[in-house]
Amino acid sequence: MPEDLTTLEQLLAERAGEIPSQSEAPQPMLARARRRVARNAVMSVAAAGVLVAGAAAGLTVLRHPDPKVISQGHGPVPSCTGADLRATASLQGAMGSVEGAIHLTNFSDATCTLAGRPVVTLYRTAAHQLTVRVLDVGPQWKADAASRPTGWPVVRLRTGAVASVRIRWGNMCPQLSHPALWKVAVGAGGTVDVYGADGATPPPCNGPGQPSTLEVGPFEPSPVR
């Protein structure tokens, strides 16, 4: 039997009445929303980073119309030297140690590469090197279960691009009363002073008589910060 439109309207109104009017936002949904907003923010920063890197590369090309420099992207790229780089640290205390990363920015006008691990040394004073046992650790991207960066273990640094080295320093006996000086030597030659490490308090003396340990990761492209 054919029905009329009123029947359908009544049916829809009845079904609508099954849904309560008041409802509180479920916590799992709010948590998902927070994660989504955070992911969007990270993606926005990454996109901005790509734009800045592209602009920096473009400016480099504009500043150096020399064909030899422009063609460098297609030919062999030299290794970065200490003179090409500036180093900063982002370190913080964690579980009785100091951990974070050293970031190396290519301040030269040309693209260069980093591969392998740096030699990291610590100084109590400019003339007094601290004795630490250096341990090799894997890259941060592996620890984060992220995908392998393009080209790794070689890190190609355009002008303004940043490479990172994972760091964890533990058990400093006797405990230092002031921050240490950090230096990084890169494979192609030259040593770079690390700025910003003076904000990190040296690790406590957790094991008297035990050596201080310094875990150092390989060069890797810097994650978006």
Added chain:
Amino acid sequence: MTQPEGGRLADLYSRHAAEAIRLAYMLTGDRQLADDLVQDAFVKLAGHLVHLRDPGAFDAYLRRTVVNLTNSYFRRKRLERAYIQRTAAEPQPAGDGPDIGMREDLWSRLQQLPGRQRTAIVLRIYEDLPEQQVAEILKCRPGTVRSLMSRGLAELRIHVRSDDA
């Protein structure tokens, strides 16, 4: 998401969720699925709260998102729907009474309509939206909305009097 944004989303949810769940329920016929789709819609919109051109039109954004998510859901579940349509062709168990049975039958037929026909009918009849707005949500011309309505109502065996149209 900052705390004020989280609070804003919770506030928007308490104000708009019920209506959105009703719409999703009309479109899906499944209460639990309607809840899930609306939560998905809120999560999706949470990422764009600061970019909404007209925050006062949140309900319109939400309605459009619910419709789009529902369409996406049904596209993914096309095979399942084919199965449901096959089983729906089998004899239905007797209802509780002539009126309830008739309503259940109408509800069941509504859920078996092609997605765009069902969406056009729900938006026009339940949400009482003008044709132009339904056309914008469905990304089609108003004439197409009229056509979808006409075919959908014919499928439902709804007789439209001239003063209903």
